[in-house]
Amino acid sequence: MEVVVGEPTRVQTLAEKNPTQVPPEYIQAPENRPQIKIPTTEDNTSSTVPVIDLFGFDPDHWGDVRRELGQACKEWGAFQVTNHGVPFHLLHRMRSVGLSFFKDSPMSHKLSYACPPGSAASEGYGSRMLVSTSNDTVLDWRDFFDHHTLPLSRRNPSRWPDFPPNYREVVVEYSDCMKALAQKLLAFMSESLGLPSSCIEDAVGDFYQNITVSYYPPCPQPELTLGLQSHSDMGAITLLIQDDVGGLQVLKDGEWVMVQPLSDAIVVILADQTEIITNGNYRSAQHRAIANANKARLSVATFHDPAKTMKISPASALVTESFPPRYCQIVYGEYVSSWYTKGPEGKRNIDALML
Numbered sequence: 001m002e003v004v005v006g007e008p009t010r011v012q013t014l015a016e017k018n019p020t021q022v023p024p025e026y027i028q029a030p031e032n033r034p035q036i037k038i039p040t041t042e043d044n045t046s047s048t049v050p051v052i053d054l055f056g057f058d059p060d061h062w063g064d065v066r067r068e069l070g071q072a073c074k075e076w077g078a079f080q081v082t083n084h085g086v087p088f089h090l091l092h093r094m095r096s097v098g099l100s101f102f103k104d105s106p107m108s109h110k111l112s113y114a115c116p117p118g119s120a121a122s123e124g125y126g127s128r129m130l131v132s133t134s135n136d137t138v139l140d141w142r143d144f145f146d147h148h149t150l151p152l153s154r155r156n157p158s159r160w161p162d163f164p165p166n167y168r169e170v171v172v173e174y175s176d177c178m179k180a181l182a183q184k185l186l187a188f189m190s191e192s193l194g195l196p197s198s199c200i201e202d203a204v205g206d207f208y209q210n211i212t213v214s215y216y217p218p219c220p221q222p223e224l225t226l227g228l229q230s231h232s233d234m235g236a237i238t239l240l241i242q243d244d245v246g247g248l249q250v251l252k253d254g255e256w257v258m259v260q261p262l263s264d265a266i267v268v269i270l271a272d273q274t275e276i277i278t279n280g281n282y283r284s285a286q287h288r289a290i291a292n293a294n295k296a297r298l299s300v301a302t303f304h305d306p307a308k309t310m311k312i313s314p315a316s317a318l319v320t321e322s323f324p325p326r327y328c329q330i331v332y333g334e335y336v337s338s339w340y341t342k343g344p345e346g347k348r349n350i351d352a353l354m355l
C-alpha cells in the first residue's frame with residue numbers, strides 16, 4: 001500500500017470549477033454505484049427507517065419507547081428520534097455554523113485547519129477518510145471538519161474554526177447535549193435487552209466523542225460516485241443531524257433505504273462496539289451517503305466511542321450456554337487502526353470478528 005503524502009484535493013475546490021464529469025479517482029465500481037431514483041407514487045413505501053417519538057423521556061411512555069427502540073435496534077440498527085429534548089434552535093445553529101464555515105470562509109482559512117496528511121482520525125479540515133490508499137481506492141465526494149470534543153482533556157476549541165464567531169461555543173453546547181442524549185439512549189437500549197440501565201455505557205467506558213461536519217458539494221455525476229462509501233461506524237453510538245437535501249442511506253435486507261430528512265429529528269446509528277457488547281442482539285447499521293447533482297448537502301455526525309485502551313467483548317449477561325459469545329474480545333484501539341488501514345467495505349471489520 002502506498003501512503004498518501006501531501007495535501008489531498010478538496011472536493012469543494014473541484015466542484016467550484018463546475019466540471020461536467022467526476023474525475024476517475026471518485027468513480028465507484030459498478031456494483032457500488034447508487035441507483036439515483038426519482039420517487040414515484042408506485043414506490044414501495046413499506047421500508048422506511050423507523051421514527052421513534054421519545055415523548056421528552058416522560059416516564060409514562062418508557063415502556064412503549066423501550067419496545068420500539070428495541071425493535072428498531074434489532075431490525076435496522078438505525079432510526080430517527082423526535083421529542084428528544086435537544087433544543088431545536090441548537091440543531092439549527094449547529095447546522096448553520098457548520099455550513100457557514102464551508103460556504104462563507106475562504107479556502108485559505110479552511111486550509112489553516114487542515115488535518116495533517118496521512119494520519120487517521122486527526123482533528124481538523126479533511127477530505128480523505130483513510131490513511132493509506134492503493135491504486136484501486138476510490139475517494140469520497142466529501143470534505144469534512146472533525147472536532148475532538150470529549151473527554152474534556154481532548155477538547156481544545158482553539159483548534160476549531162473561529163468563523164463564524166459563535167462557532168466554538170455552539171460546538172461546545174452541542175457536544176454536551178449529544179453526550180447526554182447518547183447516555184439516555186444507551187440506557188434504554190440496555191433495559192430493552194433486560195440488562196441494568198448502565199450496562200452498555202459501563203462496557204463502553206468514558207465516551208471519546210468526535211463531531212464530524214460533512215460537506216458534500218454538488219456533483220456532476222452522482223450516479224457514478226458516493227459522498228461517503230458504505231461502512232458501519234466503529235464506536236458505540238452515532239447521533240446525526242442533516243439538512244433538507246437528503247442522501248444518507250441505510251442498508252436493510254439488501255436494499256438501500258433513504259433516511260428521510262426531518263429537520264427536528266436526530267438520526268441514531270448503532271455502531272460496531274454496541275453490536276459486540278450486545279452479542280449481536282443489536283446490529284450496527286451499514287450506511288452510506290449519496291451525492292446530489294444540484295445541491296450541496298451538510299450533515300453533522302457525533303460519534304461516541306470507547307477509549308483506545310478499552311477491551312470490548314459481549315456483555316456476560318447476554319452470554320449463556322445456549323447463546324455463546326458470537327464475537328471475540330478486542331482492544332478498541334487495535335480495531336480502529338485496522339479499520340483505517342483496511343477501509344470499511346461495508347461491515348467487513350466487524351464481520352471478521354464473528355466466531
Ligand SMILES: O=C(O)CCC(=O)C(=O)O
Nearest residue numbers: 212214233248289299301
Ligand atoms: O453524511 C451522512 O449522512 C453520513 C455521515 C457518516 O456516516 C459518517 O460520518 O460516518
Ligand SMILES: [Fe+2]
Nearest residue numbers: 231232233287
Ligand atoms: Fe457513518
